[in-house]
Structure formats: C-alpha cells, structure tokens
Amino acid sequence: MKTQAYVLAEKDAPFKLQEVELAEPEDNEVFLEVVACGLCHTDLCIQNGAFPSPFPNVTGHEGSGRVLKVGKAVTRVQPGDKVLCSFNHCSSCGPCQTGHPAACEKFGEINFGRVRGAETGNKAGIKGAGGEEIYGAFFGQSMFAKHALVAEKSVVKVPDDTDLVTLSALGCGFQTGAGGVLNFLKPSKDSSIAISGLGAVGMGALFAAKYLGTKTIVALDVVPGKLDLAKQFGATHAFNARHSDVVQQVKDITAYKGGVQYFAECSGNVPALKAAWEMTANRGHLLSCGTPGPGVNPPFDVFGNLVACKTYSGLCEGDSNPPKFIPFLIKLYNEGHFPVDKISKTFAHDKLDDAIHAMHKGETIKPIVVFGQA
Ligand SMILES: [Zn+2]
Ligand SMILES: [Zn+2]
Structure with missing residues (x-):
C-alpha cells in the first residue's frame, strides 16, 4: 500500500516526507493507520548516528493508531482496535520470560537493528518511489508515517475512549x-x-x-x-x-x-x-x-x-512491561497524576522539523506529530 513516511536516506540526512510503499503484514505484524507519534531524542540519535541502525530508514517509536489489518498469527488486536505502541522484544530470553521485556537480551539487536520477526529478520518492509528498500520496524514501529507495519509485541490495545494524540507518547520517554x-x-x-x-x-x-x-x-x-x-x-x-x-x-x-x-x-x-x-x-x-x-x-x-x-x-x-504499564499510566493520567497534556505540543504531519526545533530550544517537552484523526 502507498503511504507517506519520513525517510532518513543516510546518517545526518534530513527527515524527508516522501511517498513509500508498505509491504503486506507478515504473520506477526499489524497494519496501522497512524494517528500520532511523539518525538524522542532517540530518533535524533538515529539521524546523527550516535545509535547504530541501518539506512535508509524510517524512525518514530512513540506511536498511536488504529488497526486496519492483522497478520495471520496475531491475537493481541483486531481491525478497528485503538493501540499505543512501545518497544519490541524477543519473548524467549530469561528477562522476557520472567516479565521484564525491557531487559531483553536482544533489545538493541531487535529495536535498533529493525528485526521484524524470527522468520523475516530485518528484511525491509518499506520501498521508496524508485523501488529502493527502506528499513522500518524501529522499536517494532517506524511511525513517523501515515501508516505503519508494526510488530504485534509492540502494540498495546487501549480503550476506545483513549485520546490517541495526547497519550501517543506514553510508550517510550x-x-x-x-x-x-x-x-x-x-x-x-x-x-x-x-x-x-x-x-x-x-x-x-x-x-x-x-x-x-x-x-x-x-x-x-x-x-x-x-x-x-x-x-x-x-x-x-x-x-x-x-x-x-x-x-x-x-x-x-x-x-x-x-x-x-x-x-x-x-x-x-x-x-x-x-x-x-x-x-x-x-x-x-x-x-x-x-x-x-x-x-x-x-x-x-x-x-x-x-x-x-x-x-x-x-x-x-523503566523496566516496563508495556501491556501492563501503559494501561496503568493511562489510569494515572485519567486521575490527574500524570498530566502529560500539560507538557506536550502537537505539530501537523508535515512539520516534523518544527517539532525538532521546539524540542532543541526547550520550548516544549514532548512534541507530538499528528498524522491522522484522533
Ligand atoms: Zn528477550
Ligand atoms: Zn524513545
């Protein structure tokens, strides 16, 4: 499917919003319409090469969206569900098996190396207009885009009344x-x-x-x-x-x-x-x-x-287990204990550069780029 995504062509290249083609979801993937995605310093560390990751690529790892389609093996969500997204993990190492996926032994390899699944490896799921392969799956997501192929393990189903713009960035910073x-x-x-x-x-x-x-x-x-x-x-x-x-x-x-x-x-x-x-x-x-x-x-x-x-x-x-911890943070937000709305600012989908500028200047603590309807 054709959509738009911010692509980093190489180290130190600008984020360029361009038309791309997304592959069909693999068995363990979810196809999302992106609603919003927070900007995190880690995205900029991919751009400047401080954290190694293959290029060209799409970043964005504090995303929210609606499920449009699911792979054959997906059980966590179904089309129509609202989701917030977080990091990916292997599920089979000691920390993953004992409820501590953030301490996954393959955390770096999977989230920065853009591994999509055991079978798929880090095969690029995105193609540019000229057919060139572009890496997605950043933290299982790559959601600086209007649509994204997301790992099932990165999605957390949230209630239908969840504000997907205000709360989009709960999954990382x-x-x-x-x-x-x-x-x-x-x-x-x-x-x-x-x-x-x-x-x-x-x-x-x-x-x-x-x-x-x-x-x-x-x-x-x-x-x-x-x-x-x-x-x-x-x-x-x-x-x-x-x-x-x-x-x-x-x-x-x-x-x-x-x-x-x-x-x-x-x-x-x-x-x-x-x-x-x-x-x-x-x-x-x-x-x-x-x-x-x-x-x-x-x-x-x-x-x-x-x-x-x-x-x-x-x-x-934060040693978080997102399917448990993100709903807890939503509860704290609803009770007034976690006022992320007071320290976030939204930017239109084509204003990622303004969002970066605002974060650098300290004008906003959490810039959120809005790609779709909340
Ligand atoms: Zn693991
Ligand atoms: Zn982050």
Whole structure:
C-alpha cells in the first residue's frame, strides 16, 4: 500500500516526507493507520548516528493508531482496535520470560537493528518511489508515517475512549522515567529523590515521585522554565544544574546534609551523572534512566563508590512491561497524576522539523506529530 513516511536516506540526512510503499503484514505484524507519534531524542540519535541502525530508514517509536489489518498469527488486536505502541522484544530470553521485556537480551539487536520477526529478520518492509528498500520496524514501529507495519509485541490495545494524540507518547520517554521510579527505585514517602534532566523521561519520573508522595523531590535542569514547571508539578526544590555550587545546594536541603537517598539521572549527560553521584547520599541509589550512547564509562571511582556504599544501576524503558504499564499510566493520567497534556505540543504531519526545533530550544517537552484523526 502507498503511504507517506519520513525517510532518513543516510546518517545526518534530513527527515524527508516522501511517498513509500508498505509491504503486506507478515504473520506477526499489524497494519496501522497512524494517528500520532511523539518525538524522542532517540530518533535524533538515529539521524546523527550516535545509535547504530541501518539506512535508509524510517524512525518514530512513540506511536498511536488504529488497526486496519492483522497478520495471520496475531491475537493481541483486531481491525478497528485503538493501540499505543512501545518497544519490541524477543519473548524467549530469561528477562522476557520472567516479565521484564525491557531487559531483553536482544533489545538493541531487535529495536535498533529493525528485526521484524524470527522468520523475516530485518528484511525491509518499506520501498521508496524508485523501488529502493527502506528499513522500518524501529522499536517494532517506524511511525513517523501515515501508516505503519508494526510488530504485534509492540502494540498495546487501549480503550476506545483513549485520546490517541495526547497519550501517543506514553510508550517510550514517559514510561522510562515513570518506570524508573515506580518499578525500580520505589522511594518511600519519607525519603528524598532528585531528578536531573527535565525532558519527557525526567517529567515522567517527577510525576511518579509526586504520585508516590515522596517528601523531598529535587528537580535539576539547565533551562529555568523547566525548573518552574517542575515546581508546578510537585518538585519541592528546583536548582539550575549549571550553578557552580549545585552539589552543595542539593546536599544542604537533605537529611544530615548528606545528599538524596534516590537519584534518577534522566539527561544522559556525563557531567550531570558525575554531579548526580556526588549528590547521592552514602547508601543511596543512583539510577541512569538516560544514556550518552554506547562506549561511555560511568564518571566515578569504583573504590569511592564502594566505601560510600552507593548503588549505581541502569534501567532500560523503566523496566516496563508495556501491556501492563501503559494501561496503568493511562489510569494515572485519567486521575490527574500524570498530566502529560500539560507538557506536550502537537505539530501537523508535515512539520516534523518544527517539532525538532521546539524540542532543541526547550520550548516544549514532548512534541507530538499528528498524522491522522484522533
Ligand atoms: Zn528477550
Ligand atoms: Zn524513545
């Protein structure tokens, strides 16, 4: 079927909206009419080559849509269903078998290598106007497009009254931060947590910490407007991460002036991770929810970490199991605990460049590109 998709021809090429031809769904695939797709930094890391992925390709991995057609083996959804989409996984490794698909041993290979299924491998499912093969299946999706072939394991059926534009982006950035706090750190009510990097991941973590009633919630970023927003959404303290004395500022407001008990580092910035380690109290827990990309070591000393009895962890996609966690986030949204609508902005289907610009400038936390009718 012919449709339109944003294609990256090669590393550092612009996103170009062009006509493409989608293959028929394989047994394990779902054919979707895309309603909307959030923009995530990871899409830009494909464009600039920071994360390896074959070209030419289509990105977009925070999509929502309506099912038009399903492959022979699909049982999770049927035509007419509304879906939100998330990452793909192998289903057969230890973490997948025990309910932790975000820790899938083949996470990178499948989601960045664009594997469509055991039989299909990463055979391109998209063709350009000249017949050239274009890789889809990014996080099982590739939804910067009007239609998409999506892995069954990437779709989560949602109720018919779900707002597919406002909630389209739950499946990556927001769940990464929220899951880091709700599924992993689990701070108690009387504890302290700091969150650095107030993009969608950091805001998801902040909403989650507020929902849990954590007593001290410290927000850190370099954009003053985001610090104001964080206070509106429940941060008890907000500090500019560029301030030369920021480590001491954070320590000063914690018990015994020792630092926070929990830290969700969401920027992926290495100096921010180093500062986060210093702001974490002895016996505290520092979690990386964001990453600078492959090949970077933690910027702290193993001996120093040992004698401070600190725990350092990394977590992919908030250790979320999307068919369970996304409906839970929708419930939190409906109850007013997860106000993603307040930090998102929509862009018309042909304005992806404007969406990227707005995210870079810090003008919006979650740009959402709208491809169809909600
Ligand atoms: Zn797996
Ligand atoms: Zn993402």
